[in-house]
């Protein structure tokens with residue numbers, strides 16, 4: 001239960017700012033290890049992002065995560081940074097916790113684990129774990145400022161943090177920043193974590209929206225705007241040679257551009273000004289199929305194409321070119337080859353993203369070179385820790401971001417309690 005305002009500065013072993021996935025999990029783990037923990041959050045409700053995650057069913061982890069190869073599922077200046085934390089707290093650990101709380105779950109595609117019931121079950125579980133650790137929580141409560149002093153009230157000599165908040169001031173030996181990224185500002189996202197990092201001279205990798213729909217402004221998108229609502233499996237790629245990334249997932253046309261899992265995934269790798277390459281019929285040799293149809297069929301080209309891709313897409317593609325609006329047996333080989341090439345290798349350059357309003361996560365954040373990968377503590381600022389999305393570690397769609405929140409919180413809590421391995 002939230003605590004009323006206090007007149008004098010109270011002392012805590014740990015103050016955690018941010019009662020989201022990472023903050024609550026870290027608080028519970030630290031509290032259960034015997035530390036006196038306070039969590040402060042400026043929002044009315046805890047862990048709003050958990051509540052809306054996974055379409056309301058919280059995709060809480062991913063079984064395919066391989067801590068030995070974090071670069072496979074995590075983006076950032078140094079994806080190897082998360083190896084130690086991910087190895088020490090694995091999806092199996094979180095599954096065991098979920099099961100201990102009697103939460104039923106199921107696996108969807110590509111290792112993604114979801115609750116059978118509402119996401120609120122995960123929030124309730126975290127709050128129960130916090131209660132087990134006697135964690136105190138002030139919420140809603142804004143943090144006005146944070147300061148460090150080299151002396152500590154308990155005389156331990158390691159320094160302390162003064163946290164000035166709407167409910168009064170507190171002093172703590174350790175400060176954990178778990179305020180997440182900038183995505184979904186309407187749910188309380190703020191740049192607090194980056195500001196604290198900069199206050200203490202730590203570098204921040206420029207934040208940017210990730211796992212976000214891409215937009216295509218102006219006339220270039222007009223022919224495709226009518227396809228809004230159409231979803232289909234595609235292969236989507238960006239970059240070239242060493243930087244090339246590709247996904248085979250569903251793509252969704254929207255009024256302003258492209259969305260769906262394929263586009264959200266590629267958005268984390270896409271660089272502004274560069275094109276995307278999309279294959280609308282992955283695994284199908286469209287050129288050979290159209291050439292064969294030309295020999296055997298008198299149907300219109302759009303009808304033949306509709307056997308390979310959704311008919312709305314076939315109509316849109318064929319409708320753009322008068323040379324294609326005829327029976328397939330009357331089509332020029334070159335026109336059919338050109339159509340096949342466009343279906344298999346559509347190159348288009350987004351003009352931007354839908355921004356933080358629609359982004360599931362924020363890429364960039366506190367530079368991992370500033371933090372210990374064992375403890376999440378700032379190497380140049382003793383007692384200051386960063387966990388979860390505020391750090392420059394961004395997971396793929398599919399439960400990887402929550403697993404990073406749990407694992408970084410766990411690594412931090414171990415260190416706070418002095419039992420880091």
Ligand SMILES: Cc1cc2nc3c(=O)[nH]c(=O)nc-3n(C[C@H](O)[C@H](O)[C@H](O)COP(=O)(O)OP(=O)(O)OC[C@H]3O[C@@H](n4cnc5c(N)ncnc54)[C@H](O)[C@@H]3O)c2cc1C
Nearest residue numbers: 018020021022042053054059180188192388389399401402
């Ligand atoms: C729509 C949506 C769906 C998602 N679905 C999934 C999914 O299914 N699986 C998955 O792995 N990931 C998913 N994510 C991503 C995932 O929610 C985040 O990566 C994760 O919540 C990050 O945890 P965190 O604790 O670092 O930050 P958050 O969960 O964002 O928590 C940050 C907390 O800090 C508080 N805060 C912020 N600023 C301040 C301040 N100035 N003072 C005090 N408190 C502050 C906020 O109120 C919030 O409670 C989804 C995200 C969105 C937006």
